[in-house]
Amino acid sequence: MIEGYAVPDFISDFWHYYIAAITAAGILFSLWLLKSQSVVKPLAPGESAELMHPVWDGDLQELNSPLPRWWMWMFYLLILFSIVYLVLFPGMGKFQGVLGWSSASQWQAEKTRVDAEFDKVFQPFANMDLMAVAADPTAKKMGEHLFLTYCSQCHGSSGQGGSGFPNLTDNQWLMGGTPDDIKRTLENGIIGEMPGGLAGDEQGAKEVANYVLALGGKQHDASLAAAGKDKFAACAGCHGEDGTGMTAAGFPNIVDDVWQYGGSEAAIIESIVKGRKGGMPAQLELLGENKLHLLAAYVWGLGGGQQPVAEPVAEMMEAPVDEMPVDEMPATVAQ
Ligand code: HEC
Ligand code: HEC
Structure with missing residues (x-):
């Protein structure tokens, strides 16, 4: 059985009692309703023995007789079934049922x-x-x-x-x-987790991103890259001074052409600003x-x-x- 799955996630005991009470009340109400329908009402003086209402649709009449017995029994059995079910299986609020069944198990x-x-x-x-x-x-x-x-x-x-x-x-x-x-x-x-915001604001990220592009020998803005050089110190601990990373420890190479999130300036900036949390x-x-x-x-x-x-x-x-x-x-x- 999977730990934790079998416990119903009621936020408080109130809901347990609330649902159990509604379920029990529903069963009691059905019982009362069936009982009330199985007695023959005594006739008022002068009332015709059978016919209660005028005839509809040519020959449809309502008689004053109780509901058929087999039909009543069917409902009593259904109620019995529901009670047995609720004892065996989960259904009454957080009560798990004596069989201990759960979909997870x-x-x-x-x-x-x-x-x-x-x-x-x-x-x-x-x-x-x-x-x-x-x-x-x-x-x-x-x-x-x-x-x-x-x-x-x-x-x-x-x-x-x-x-x-x-x-x-x-x-x-x-x-x-x-x-x-x-x-x-x-x-x-x-x-695989890299915290965001290591290069300061958006501008700082843009500068470091251009420095990363420069390290990889790709097209970049030289003045932005120069401004980003010092800020790259915040990255070198994981990605190495030269940006080749340490793949065995999960720090990717960011100067090659293989990108998990994209190697465009915009994608690199996004990686730096928001951080990345891949992981498998x-x-x-x-x-x-x-x-x-x-x-x-x-x-x-x-x-x-x-x-x-x-x-x-x-x-x-x-x-x-x-x-x-x-x-x-x-x-x-x-x-
Ligand atoms: C929920 C998504 C997800 C599922 C499912 C998943 N992976 Fe992955 N997998 C990733 C991500 C994301 C990475 C990269 C993790 C990182 O670098 O942070 C990864 C990395 C890997 C790697 C390492 C690649 C490398 O460069 O070293 C291998 C191998 C791999 N997955 C194989 C599998 C296999 C086989 C399965 C099926 C059993 C699988 N993965 C299921 C998301 C997933
Ligand atoms: C704490 C270690 C750490 C530091 C510091 C760090 N990174 Fe990362 N970086 C990672 C890891 C781990 C990943 C992979 C994340 C993943 O798999 O989701 C990553 C991913 C990236 C990526 C995405 C690579 C790709 O393939 O799409 C870029 C770009 C990047 N880092 C640049 C930087 C820059 C620039 C800095 C400095 C501002 C920096 N990182 C600082 C650990 C670090």
């Missing part, structure tokens, strides 16, 4: 069952090397389906991304492009190890995958940052 149970079935299909690939999985046509097909289901809404159906969502088919990687890097990115997600949700808990294995191989095979690094380096990269000896840490991180 049902979903979880179905997901567990389906996952177990699919895991049989995914299992054969789970222990294979990522490069071997990437080369397997069946795995590729499965990876494609998974990608279309879980990733395409952000990265596009072909993985080519869009504004704010990186292209996964080129060989530019924010978090590294070896099979293991990609898998780690998927497992842990990315927290971690997928391990949602999708599980087996699916991520197929997905990592699929993404690697989209065209931009880099060759795996030699073992010792890979081990160092895998060590959590706070376990790395400080003098081995890249300068930008140690700052």
Whole structure:
């Protein structure tokens, strides 16, 4: 069961009692109404035994007889059903019902069952090397389906991304492009966050943006760029003095031609003024190890995958940052 989901989100207990009271009153009212209709009213003196009203439409008459018994019983049974239902299932305000059922727990149970079935299909690939999985046509097909289901809404159906969502088919990687890097990115997600307003006002941002364009050897306004040079000190800690960034730590290169949000003067100014908070949700808990294995191989095979690094380096990269000896840490991180 998913924590927190089963708790109804009533703002205060008042609503719990309010809804429970309306529900109970509704049931009691129906009972009273049915009861009141099942007694035969005594006739007033002189009243005809059956006919209460004149005849309509030629032969339609209203008789003074009680409602049919089977019809009444049907309603009594419905009321009984609703009471049993409200005891077993959620319905009376925040009362969860004695069965403890919730749509979230049902979903979880179905997901567990389906996952177990699919895991049989995914299992054969789970222990294979990522490069071997990437080369397997069946795995590729499965990876494609998974990608279309879980990733395409952000990265596009072909993985080519869009504004704010990186292209996964080129060989530019924010978090590294070896099979293991990609898998780690998927497992842990990315927290990509840059605070806004670091270059002061709009004018300051315009100056720094032109300095960034100048660093990248692109068309820029020289006097604005000169004015922005000093202000770039506020950026160098993350993007480096030369703007090439530190991709392994999630700080993008801002002097190349690969842009997540756009490389025009206006787009750069917007990045600087408003700040950026991209980030990708971690997928391990949602999708599980087996699916991520197929997905990592699929993404690697989209065209931009880099060759795996030699073992010792890979081990160092895998060590959590706070376990790395400080003098081995890249300068930008140690700052
Ligand atoms: C909610 C939108 C969203 C979804 C869903 C999503 N991503 Fe991402 N992904 C992003 C964003 C945004 C980034 C860039 C993060 C940043 O740089 O701050 C990213 C980055 C990445 C990267 C790193 C690219 C690099 O340059 O290193 C990979 C690989 C990736 N996504 C693969 C996937 C796969 C595979 C899936 C499906 C399981 C997926 N993503 C689902 C939004 C998403
Ligand atoms: C605290 C670290 C940090 C600082 C300081 C910082 N940035 Fe960033 N910057 C980031 C991160 C992280 C991203 C990626 C955000 C994302 O993925 O959504 C980013 C993204 C950008 C982008 C968008 C890149 C693209 O591909 O579209 C630009 C442009 C940029 N920064 C310029 C600057 C400038 C100019 C400064 C100084 C005024 C600056 N940054 C200061 C961390 C930083």
